[in-house]
Amino acid sequence: MAMNRRETLKSLFLAPLAGTVIVSTGCGSTVSNNSSRITWTRLPTEYSYGRTEIEKLNDQRLFAETYFREHELLTIAVLCDIILPNEHPNGGALDAGLPDFVEFMVKDRSQYKLQVRGGISWLDSFTIDSYGANFLNISEQQRLSVCDQIAYPDNDSAELQAGISFFSLMRNLTLTGYYTTEIGFRDLGYVGNTPNVWDGVPDAVLRRHGKSYEADWLSKCIDQSTRDIVAEWDDDMNLTT
Amino acid sequence: MAEQIYDAIIIGSGAGGGMATHQLANAGLKVALIEAGDFYDPADEAQRTQLRNPWESPRRGASTRLRPFGDYNSCIGGWELDGEPYTQKDDTEFMWWRGRMLGGRTNHWGRISLRFGPLDFKRKDIDGLGDNWPIGYEDIKPYYDKVDKLIGVFGSNEGLYNDPDGYFLPAPKPRLHELYYIDGARKLNVPVIPARKSILTKRINNDRGVCFYCGQCSRACGIHADFSSSTVLIYPALNGGQVDLLTNSMVREITTDNEGQATGIRYIDKRNRQEYELKGRTVVVAASACSTARILLNSKSAQHENGLGNNSDHVGRYLHDSTGASRAAFLPELMDREIYNEDGVGGMHVYTPWWLEGEQLDFTRGYHLEIGGGMGMPSYGFGFAVNQYNQYLDERVGGYGNQLRDDIRRFYGARLSIACRGESVPQYTNRCELDPTVVDEWGIPVLRFDYQWTQHEINQARHMQDTMEELLQASGGIVLGSKPGADQNYGLTKPGEIIHEVGTTRMGTDPRTSVTNEFGQLHDASNVFVADAGAFVSQADKNPTWTILALAWRTSDYIVDQMKQRNI
Numbered sequence: 001m002a003m004n005r006r007e008t009l010k011s012l013f014l015a016p017l018a019g020t021v022i023v024s025t026g027c028g029s030t031v032s033n034n035s036s037r038i039t040w041t042r043l044p045t046e047y048s049y050g051r052t053e054i055e056k057l058n059d060q061r062l063f064a065e066t067y068f069r070e071h072e073l074l075t076i077a078v079l080c081d082i083i084l085p086n087e088h089p090n091g092g093a094l095d096a097g098l099p100d101f102v103e104f105m106v107k108d109r110s111q112y113k114l115q116v117r118g119g120i121s122w123l124d125s126f127t128i129d130s131y132g133a134n135f136l137n138i139s140e141q142q143r144l145s146v147c148d149q150i151a152y153p154d155n156d157s158a159e160l161q162a163g164i165s166f167f168s169l170m171r172n173l174t175l176t177g178y179y180t181t182e183i184g185f186r187d188l189g190y191v192g193n194t195p196n197v198w199d200g201v202p203d204a205v206l207r208r209h210g211k212s213y214e215a216d217w218l219s220k221c222i223d224q225s226t227r228d229i230v231a232e233w234d235d236d237m238n239l240t241t
Numbered sequence: 242m243a244e245q246i247y248d249a250i251i252i253g254s255g256a257g258g259g260m261a262t263h264q265l266a267n268a269g270l271k272v273a274l275i276e277a278g279d280f281y282d283p284a285d286e287a288q289r290t291q292l293r294n295p296w297e298s299p300r301r302g303a304s305t306r307l308r309p310f311g312d313y314n315s316c317i318g319g320w321e322l323d324g325e326p327y328t329q330k331d332d333t334e335f336m337w338w339r340g341r342m343l344g345g346r347t348n349h350w351g352r353i354s355l356r357f358g359p360l361d362f363k364r365k366d367i368d369g370l371g372d373n374w375p376i377g378y379e380d381i382k383p384y385y386d387k388v389d390k391l392i393g394v395f396g397s398n399e400g401l402y403n404d405p406d407g408y409f410l411p412a413p414k415p416r417l418h419e420l421y422y423i424d425g426a427r428k429l430n431v432p433v434i435p436a437r438k439s440i441l442t443k444r445i446n447n448d449r450g451v452c453f454y455c456g457q458c459s460r461a462c463g464i465h466a467d468f469s470s471s472t473v474l475i476y477p478a479l480n481g482g483q484v485d486l487l488t489n490s491m492v493r494e495i496t497t498d499n500e501g502q503a504t505g506i507r508y509i510d511k512r513n514r515q516e517y518e519l520k521g522r523t524v525v526v527a528a529s530a531c532s533t534a535r536i537l538l539n540s541k542s543a544q545h546e547n548g549l550g551n552n553s554d555h556v557g558r559y560l561h562d563s564t565g566a567s568r569a570a571f572l573p574e575l576m577d578r579e580i581y582n583e584d585g586v587g588g589m590h591v592y593t594p595w596w597l598e599g600e601q602l603d604f605t606r607g608y609h610l611e612i613g614g615g616m617g618m619p620s621y622g623f624g625f626a627v628n629q630y631n632q633y634l635d636e637r638v639g640g641y642g643n644q645l646r647d648d649i650r651r652f653y654g655a656r657l658s659i660a661c662r663g664e665s666v667p668q669y670t671n672r673c674e675l676d677p678t679v680v681d682e683w684g685i686p687v688l689r690f691d692y693q694w695t696q697h698e699i700n701q702a703r704h705m706q707d708t709m710e711e712l713l714q715a716s717g718g719i720v721l722g723s724k725p726g727a728d729q730n731y732g733l734t735k736p737g738e739i740i741h742e743v744g745t746t747r748m749g750t751d752p753r754t755s756v757t758n759e760f761g762q763l764h765d766a767s768n769v770f771v772a773d774a775g776a777f778v779s780q781a782d783k784n785p786t787w788t789i790l791a792l793a794w795r796t797s798d799y800i801v802d803q804m805k806q807r808n809i
Contacts, residue, residue: 175624
């Protein structure tokens with residue numbers, strides 16, 4: 001299911017929307033200096049993967065459900081982009097459609113709902129305290145500065161723990177969502193999930209690791225040139241073919 | 242029109258029911274096979290999950306309620322089924338997995354196919370606990386031999402007394418992390434041998450394909466190169482024309498006549514919720530140990546006031562599951578490894594059978610070790626805690642940005658894990674029984690579990706933890722997480738969690754202390770047979786499937802013989 005990026009992009013303005021509530025901080029600095037768009041690849045909303053009827057209905061129900069407000073989805077998109085930026089030859093989180101994936105998983109695993117909604121609110125509250133505006137409406141440099149504070153679990157500051165938990169969840173979802181796409185497979189160099197004939201670890205790899213196959217062990221292993229010859233045994237349990 | 246009377250009605254299409262269907266149909270009997278779930282064929286594109294890429298699912302292989310082992314796992318069922326509850330007595334924490342599909346739980350099992358050994362049938366002689374089986378290895382060996390040849394299993398003849406040799410196909414070569422394990426185990430004088438799994442590394446007939454090493458047996462194989470009851474036993478039987486398959490059919494009870502002999506079954510067609518009857522000369526119950534007990538207990542009549550086969554009050558008793566514990570390690574020598582396809586067969590290529598038989602230990606009964614690791618396909622969960630191993634390299638955990646890509650590659654496949662599976666001691670007091678107040682959505686009384694581990698299992702789990710830690714370290718690993726202590730029962734799994742429940746209708750020579758004879762025939766009704774793990778007297782430190790298959794074949798031969806002699 002290759003993604004056709006020209007047809008399947010979601011594009012939203014980052015600037016505050018009409019009606020978006022920005023907490024007044026008293027210093028009047030609530031206007032974003034960032035009015036650029038954020039754009040990501042849309043993921044399909046219809047899938048065919050060997051489902052029973054009950055499962056098909058469940059997936060349809062999840063896709064039909066709206067959980068996030070636009071502000072929340074935008075915040076998720078910006079965080080995904082920080083975690084795996086698009087500026088990379090293999091493409092980043094937005095190229096891989098991460099906001100759509102995160103949205104689906106949060107609806108699918110309801111324990112994430114509160115964690116992500118609460119995490120975004122925590123983040124906005126934190127940046128309003130620090131910079132007078134919510135996370136979307138501070139500068140890119142300020143956003144990275146906030147991430148530097150919450151991206152490392154070894155930071156034991158009590159007031160940051162909720163943010164650290166939230167960022168860890170976002171990092172988990174972003175990486176798992178990215179590496180389970182075609183571009184993620186390419187980035188990793190994954191070469192499995194295809195019919196093949198396993199005939200042991202490549203020799204060069206064995207040498208590099210100082211390992212080898214013993215003759216005795218190999219004698220118990222399949223000679224792949226005989227795999228299609230129908231097995232027969234003598235009465236003493238010895239394979240004869 | 243004369244009413245159809247089947248020679249045999251077989252309840253359940255898993256390993257035992259599939260084998261009984263195959264053998265009884267081959268013998269020319271007219272068979273009705275009853276399955277509570279739907280029809281299933283992994284070769285059907287509409288049901289296929291094998292070889293799908295993670296992005297073909299919106300949740301990328303994450304678990305769901307109907308597929309707790311991931312949404313590409315082929316087994317539809319799980320620990321919790323809508324409309325089919327079960328309950329617990331006191332602080333029991335039994336976990337009950339039920340498959341609801343043709344082939345039952347043979348669709349998701351690990352294909353680990355281990356014969357029980359001579360000692361496993363006579364454990365009471367060794368430690369005085371539980372009971373001996375009424376049969377010995379010599380009685381079942383011919384059937385193990387036939388199962389090996391009919392179904393196919395790879396492995397190696399090692400001449401180990403209690404891990405008997407068989408008619409094996411050659412094993413796949415070990416993967417790299419398995420070579421590390423082999424070296425580590427040998428340092429500690431712990432044996433390692435090729436795994437034994439019912440996966441065709443070599444052709445056994447022209448009907449089934451040969452393994453193409455996608456490593457996805459848990460998704461069921463479209464070319465039938467691994468064993469599932471449906472693909473290997475039931476489809477051929479259906480082709481013979483002797484079998485009527487009734488899917489989506491939930492058995493309420495086995496019906497009996499004035500002499501207490503079975504006359505057939507009553508079941509509910511789940512699609513229209515209507516109740517039907519089926520007539521049969523014999524009934525073979527193979528619904529899985531606990532479901533079989535439930536059906537028998539629900540089959541009450543004037544002749545069987547406590548339920549069919551339960552004059553002894555032993556139906557549901559001696560329920561026991563394998564013990565389990567697991568641990569994982571980071572293998573620094575596998576950092577930044579070269580990436581190649583090492584999917585191999587589904588699961589491990591090497592394992593450690595129990596090696597301390599006869600040693601003085603503070604528990605009785607053994608366990609085996611299953612080895613995991615390697616460069617698996619990314620699926621939901623891949624990349625979680627992406628660089629947690631940095632803590633062992635004096636580097637910072639966490640962060641963001643493109644360096645995470647380097648972390649992903651650096652640690653990909655640098656992991657070794659061990660899962661232990663052990664034998665527990667059967668207990669009279671560990672049981673499932675009918676809950677007097679709760680019914681399922683079909684109005685059928687449900688099971689209530691009453692189960693506690695004993696000190697033997699807890700001490701065994703402590704030994705497992707010590708063993709796993711030593712082996713992982715000897716293999717070059719840095720053991721992850723903290724070692725579970727006494728407050729956590731040393732990481733011992735909950736009863737039922739390993740999905741090896743056995744013993745609920747155990748066989749024996751004494752009708753006062755057992756439910757069936759050595760052929761699975763009920764002491765209380767000679768035309769009713771149990772062909773699943775309910776008939777086990779004890780579990781052994783082996784996975785039960787190969788023994789279920791061998792016993793079901795033996796029971797089938799007995800049924801045919803008794804019919805010929807007009808005894809049933």
